[in-house]
Amino acid sequence: MISLYRFATSLFVLGVVSVVHAGNFLPAIVYDFGGKFDRSFNQSASEGAERFKKETGVAFREFEITNAAQREQAMAQLAKRGATVIVAVGFTQASAVERVAKQFPAVKFVIIDAVVDLPNVESVNFREQESSFLCGMAAALASKTGKVGFVGGMDIPLIRKFALGYSEGAHYVNPSVEVVENMTGTTPTAWGDPTRGAELAKSQFGRGVDVVFHAAGATGLGVMQAAADAGLLSIGCDSNQDYLHPGSVLTSAVKRVDVAVYKAFMGAKDGTWKPGKLVLGLAEEGVDFSLDQHNRALITPASEARLRQAKADIISGRLKVSEYKAQ
Amino acid sequence: METYTLIVLTLAATLRVATPLLLAALAGMFSERSGVIDLGLEGKMLGAAFAAAAVSAVTGSAWLGLAAGVATALTLALLLGYACITHRGNQVVAAMAVNIMVAGLGPTLALAWFGLGGQTPQLDGAGQRFRELVWPWAQQARDVALPGLLYAELLSGHSLIVYFAAGLVPASAWVLYRTRFGLRLRAVGENPLAVDTAGISVNGLRYQAVLISGLLCGVAGTYLSTAASAGFVRDMTAGKGYLALAALIFGKWKPWPTLGACLLFAFTDALATRLQGVALPLVGVIPVQFILALPYALTVLLLAGFVGKAVAPRAIGTPYAKEK
Numbered sequence: 001m002i003s004l005y006r007f008a009t010s011l012f013v014l015g016v017v018s019v020v021h022a023g024n025f026l027p028a029i030v031y032d033f034g035g036k037f038d039r040s041f042n043q044s045a046s047e048g049a050e051r052f053k054k055e056t057g058v059a060f061r062e063f064e065i066t067n068a069a070q071r072e073q074a075m076a077q078l079a080k081r082g083a084t085v086i087v088a089v090g091f092t093q094a095s096a097v098e099r100v101a102k103q104f105p106a107v108k109f110v111i112i113d114a115v116v117d118l119p120n121v122e123s124v125n126f127r128e129q130e131s132s133f134l135c136g137m138a139a140a141l142a143s144k145t146g147k148v149g150f151v152g153g154m155d156i157p158l159i160r161k162f163a164l165g166y167s168e169g170a171h172y173v174n175p176s177v178e179v180v181e182n183m184t185g186t187t188p189t190a191w192g193d194p195t196r197g198a199e200l201a202k203s204q205f206g207r208g209v210d211v212v213f214h215a216a217g218a219t220g221l222g223v224m225q226a227a228a229d230a231g232l233l234s235i236g237c238d239s240n241q242d243y244l245h246p247g248s249v250l251t252s253a254v255k256r257v258d259v260a261v262y263k264a265f266m267g268a269k270d271g272t273w274k275p276g277k278l279v280l281g282l283a284e285e286g287v288d289f290s291l292d293q294h295n296r297a298l299i300t301p302a303s304e305a306r307l308r309q310a311k312a313d314i315i316s317g318r319l320k321v322s323e324y325k326a327q
Numbered sequence: 328m329e330t331y332t333l334i335v336l337t338l339a340a341t342l343r344v345a346t347p348l349l350l351a352a353l354a355g356m357f358s359e360r361s362g363v364i365d366l367g368l369e370g371k372m373l374g375a376a377f378a379a380a381a382v383s384a385v386t387g388s389a390w391l392g393l394a395a396g397v398a399t400a401l402t403l404a405l406l407l408g409y410a411c412i413t414h415r416g417n418q419v420v421a422a423m424a425v426n427i428m429v430a431g432l433g434p435t436l437a438l439a440w441f442g443l444g445g446q447t448p449q450l451d452g453a454g455q456r457f458r459e460l461v462w463p464w465a466q467q468a469r470d471v472a473l474p475g476l477l478y479a480e481l482l483s484g485h486s487l488i489v490y491f492a493a494g495l496v497p498a499s500a501w502v503l504y505r506t507r508f509g510l511r512l513r514a515v516g517e518n519p520l521a522v523d524t525a526g527i528s529v530n531g532l533r534y535q536a537v538l539i540s541g542l543l544c545g546v547a548g549t550y551l552s553t554a555a556s557a558g559f560v561r562d563m564t565a566g567k568g569y570l571a572l573a574a575l576i577f578g579k580w581k582p583w584p585t586l587g588a589c590l591l592f593a594f595t596d597a598l599a600t601r602l603q604g605v606a607l608p609l610v611g612v613i614p615v616q617f618i619l620a621l622p623y624a625l626t627v628l629l630l631a632g633f634v635g636k637a638v639a640p641r642a643i644g645t646p647y648a649k650e651k
Binding site: 066193203 | 458551616
């Protein structure tokens with residue numbers, strides 16, 4: 001049964017990739033679990049690729065994985081069929097990138113949210129703790145109960161990074177604030193389980209939480225829905241999600257994956273692309289908190305001033321945010 | 328008081344989590360009691376979840392969504408019946424085929440219709456979802472010490488489907504043990520030849536059982552996409568169909584014990600979401616990984632130690648052939 005399924009999967013991979021004809025410059029992108037339209041992490045990556053397509057008129061290939069076995073096959077197929085640069089979105093792709101990049105040394109690879117140390121790989125990482133810190137501040141400033149919540153997706157160091165920054169930010173505003181943390185699961189399915197996300201959020205509301213921050217991909221949609229249903233506040237993640245439930249989404253911890261993807265494609269096209277490590281934080285505008293017409297009314301001018309001050313302090317180095325380190 | 332609130336909220340969550348499990352397990356009970364293995368619960372639920380969310384998103388009515396969900400699950404049930412009852416196909420293989428087909432078909436259709444990467448649009452309009460029903464005076468009762476909170480959180484404040492599922496348990500027990508249909512259904516799962524000899528159509532009874540299963544799976548799927556969450560996402564049943572089957576076996580194919588099994592599974596799940604990061608007396612904060620593994624560990628322990636022997640209906644899995 002499993003091998004039959006694998007066989008069918010590989011046929012599918014072959015089918016998808018072979019439709020596209022080979023060209024001179026051919027960028028490609030491989031999304032992670034959660035899918036291109038998770039309204040969060042992957043969608044942000046997709047927006048960057050779309051922007052590149054719009055500005056340059058160069059089409060790109062894309063692949064949405066539906067099981068772990070597809071990653072390596074998809075990347076190898078894309079490379080074999082003439083992709084010039086392949087962006088792998090998400091830390092789970094690191095081992096696949098490592099193997100495929102060795103096989104195709106002439107192809108440029110970009111991995112987001114992980115580090116792969118090879119001469120043809122660029123590793124893009126973000127200082128998520130900085131935007132999470134600001135969201136933690138916003139949560140503590142908006143909370144009436146003095147209790148704020150966090151719902152993470154899969155329990156990995158990256159998500160702990162969000163959680164730690166958030167907690168520090170909340171305590172920076174109100175030292176006696178209580179931060180309730182939940183993780184959805186320990187497998188990649190934790191990125192796509194909105195029912196469980198809603199249930200986790202409800203359990204936090206039951207404990208008195210009135211602002212909840214999610215870093216959980218599509219699972220987070222359930223978290224935000226639960227907050228909107230209960231008339232409480234949520235904080236979005238990765239993409240600007242303020243528009244999802246206007247009046248209920250306090251702000252979003254924006255992670256400019258779109259900028260990273262756009263720059264990778266552009267750089268590869270212009271010949272300015274460089275392998276190595278790239279870390280984007282508040283100073284590089286790689287992360288930020290969002291403020292637009294959908295959440296304008298939720299953030300008071302006084303809160304906004306404090307957030308802007310903290311942002312400037314983090315950029316100047318006067319305010320230090322700790323980075324989570326896995327033991 | 329705080330502990331009491333926590334307990335009541337955990338129990339309320341148990342009811343919400345148990346609902347789709349219970350509906351699917353009772354669906355499986357009817358089918359399996361008639362002698363047809365119901366491994367297709369997962370697929371029928373997922374298909375219904377997709378259809379309900381899609382129709383509700385387009386029409387703006389959760390009730391039309393429910394109708395579509397039930398119709399989809401009934402169609403899948405008929406398909407299974409046609410393969411397994413009429414043509415005496417292997418019930419396990421046919422059901423797995425349906426599960427895999429639905430897992431791929433739902434996201435594909437969603438992509439074609441809505442262009443949202445295999446999801447349906449978020450359902451947030453009025454009437455697009457089965458929202459929580461708040462019983463009279465629930466808000467006021469909340470402040471009245473212990474019974475008030477019990478009333479406000481545990482009895483009031485659930486979606487209509489939760490109450491439907493609760494009512495279904497005594498109803499199915501009555502149908503199964505107190506009606507002529509129930510008697511025949513049980514007989515056809517134990518000894519179809521005897522039923523046939525009595526001049527009752529074995530295949531007819533099995534078709535009815537499979538259709539009841541489809542109906543209940545339809546409600547369960549609709550609950551997942553329009554009540555428990557707001558929209559369809561890929562693989563949103565997340566193994567609940569198989570878990571329901573486990574609950575059914577755990578409950579020895581009987582309505583009330585099956586209810587107990589579903590509540591137990593749901594309770595460990597609800598507990599797991601609440602124990603994360605909570606400092607317990609004596610042991611302190613338990614690592615997340617351990618908490619997340621708790622429902623499964625507990626299931627294994629209980630299945631191993633407390634259930635005793637579960638005896639399946641005798642004719643389960645064997646298609647009935649009139650002429651031998």
